[in-house]
Amino acid sequence: MANRVYNFNPGPSTLPLKVLQTIQEELLDYRGTGMSVMEISHRSQEYDEINNQAIALVKNLMGLGDNYHVIFVGGGASTQFAHIPLNFLPKDKTAAYVDTGTWSTKAIMEAKNLGNVHLSASSKDEGYTYVPLGNEIDYPNDSAYLHLTSNNTIKGTQYHEFPDSGNVPLICDMSSDILSHQVDFNQFAMFYAGAQKNLGPSGVTLVVIRDDMLGEINEGLPTIFDYRTHIEKKSLFNTPPSFIIYVVKLILEWIQDQGGLKAVEDNNRKKKDAIYSLIDANPDYFSAPVRENSRSWMNIVLRLSSEDLEKKFISEAKAEGLFGLKGHRSVGGIRVSLYNAMTLEGAEKVAEFMENFRTNN
Numbered sequence: 164m165a166n167r168v169y170n171f172n173p174g175p176s177t178l179p180l181k182v183l184q185t186i187q188e189e190l191l192d193y194r195g196t197g198m199s200v201m202e203i204s205h206r207s208q209e210y211d212e213i214n215n216q217a218i219a220l221v222k223n224l225m226g227l228g229d230n231y232h233v234i235f236v237g238g239g240a241s242t243q244f245a246h247i248p249l250n251f252l253p254k255d256k257t258a259a260y261v262d263t264g265t266w267s268t269k270a271i272m273e274a275k276n277l278g279n280v281h282l283s284a285s286s287k288d289e290g291y292t293y294v295p296l297g298n299e300i301d302y303p304n305d306s307a308y309l310h311l312t313s314n315n316t317i318k319g320t321q322y323h324e325f326p327d328s329g330n331v332p333l334i335c336d337m338s339s340d341i342l343s344h345q346v347d348f349n350q351f352a353m354f355y356a357g358a359q360k361n362l363g364p365s366g367v368t369l370v371v372i373r374d375d376m377l378g379e380i381n382e383g384l385p386t387i388f389d390y391r392t393h394i395e396k397k398s399l400f401n402t403p404p405s406f407i408i409y410v411v412k413l414i415l416e417w418i419q420d421q422g423g424l425k426a427v428e429d430n431n432r433k434k435k436d437a438i439y440s441l442i443d444a445n446p447d448y449f450s451a452p453v454r455e456n457s458r459s460w461m462n463i464v465l466r467l468s469s470e471d472l473e474k475k476f477i478s479e480a481k482a483e484g485l486f487g488l489k490g491h492r493s494v495g496g497i498r499v500s501l502y503n504a505m506t507l508e509g510a511e512k513v514a515e516f517m518e519n520f521r522t523n524n
């Protein structure tokens with residue numbers, strides 16, 4: 164499409180062109196109903212099918228059985244920061260958290276508002292440039308749960324393997340790398356992701372909870388804050404963001420059509436290699452602050468020798484149709500977000516631009 168740019172925005176972010184085209188085709192008349200999905204009741208047969216298919220696709224792509232519940236809720240991933248301790252942290256227990264920067268720090272703050280928190284590990288000492296692993300993470304054996312953030316969108320770090328938390332339920336914020344590579348999802352008691360990076364537009368959060376966790380939920384919660392409400396009503400306790408969930412379903416189908424997580428992972432590996440290999444070949448020019456074993460495949464953070472040069476990089480890239488490369492305001496620099504919908508061609512274009520920029524500057 165002539166007037167579409169390569170969009171490296173960190174979220175909301177680029178969506179697959181094919182999915183956008185399907186939305187366009189179905190926008191005014193969804194499959195012969197004479198209505199848009201936006202105009203259809205969430206209690207209709209059409210929406211019921213969308214909802215059921217989205218749930219089935221999540222389970223299928225992730226290899227999850229009947230012991231997992233899939234719900235779609237509003238409020239963004241940030242709402243889960245509060246819902247998790249509300250539901251799973253009883254007064255007489257402690258929740259363990261790993262602090263890997265911004266989003267996990269916010270999750271910890273919310274949990275502290277509601278109960279006892281044990282800081283299991285933190286990479287704050289090194290500016291959050293790595294993710295603590297293995298025995299760097301400590302937690303009481305009777306912790307209510309251990310919470311991690313799989314990919315740190317702002318700092319550009321990512322867990323490539325998860326700690327074995329034994330009997331302690333492992334809970335993970337996967338907002339910025341969900342469905343981007345193969346993971347054994349069965350190791351988690353719960354995980355969640357705001358849709359607006361790999362799953363669709365903003366407006367819905369995917370939450371997946373293992374069945375045995377339902378027995379751990381604190382009693383006496385307001386109905387809408389109790390996860391069981393949404394599980395029992397299949398995310399239809401109140402009006403869900405139905406149009407967004409329809410788009411999520413289309414994205415899930417798009418992932419499946421490519422060959423599932425194996426194919427997505429293969430493509431994402433090539434994408435990140437195109438950029439990290441250039442950084443590694445020119446370490447005096449491009450500096451990557453993140454430790455090599457913690458590098459994110461989704462958000463590549465890099466710095467140039469001065470802020471002026473970074474500004475020039477970002478504006479020249481934009482002029483060439485490479486959009487959204489500015490680092491988060493809290494860290495500065497450059498950030499290349501390579502979510503699933505970014506093509507290999509897009510990643511290669513950035514690499515080519517970086518190489519030319521280096522030669523010319």
Ligand SMILES: Cc1ncc(COP(=O)(O)O)c(C=O)c1O
Binds near residue numbers: 174317
């Ligand atoms: C890892 C991570 N967790 C949580 C959030 C917050 O998500 P939301 O804006 O949906 O509340 C973000 C947003 O970028 C994120 O990247």
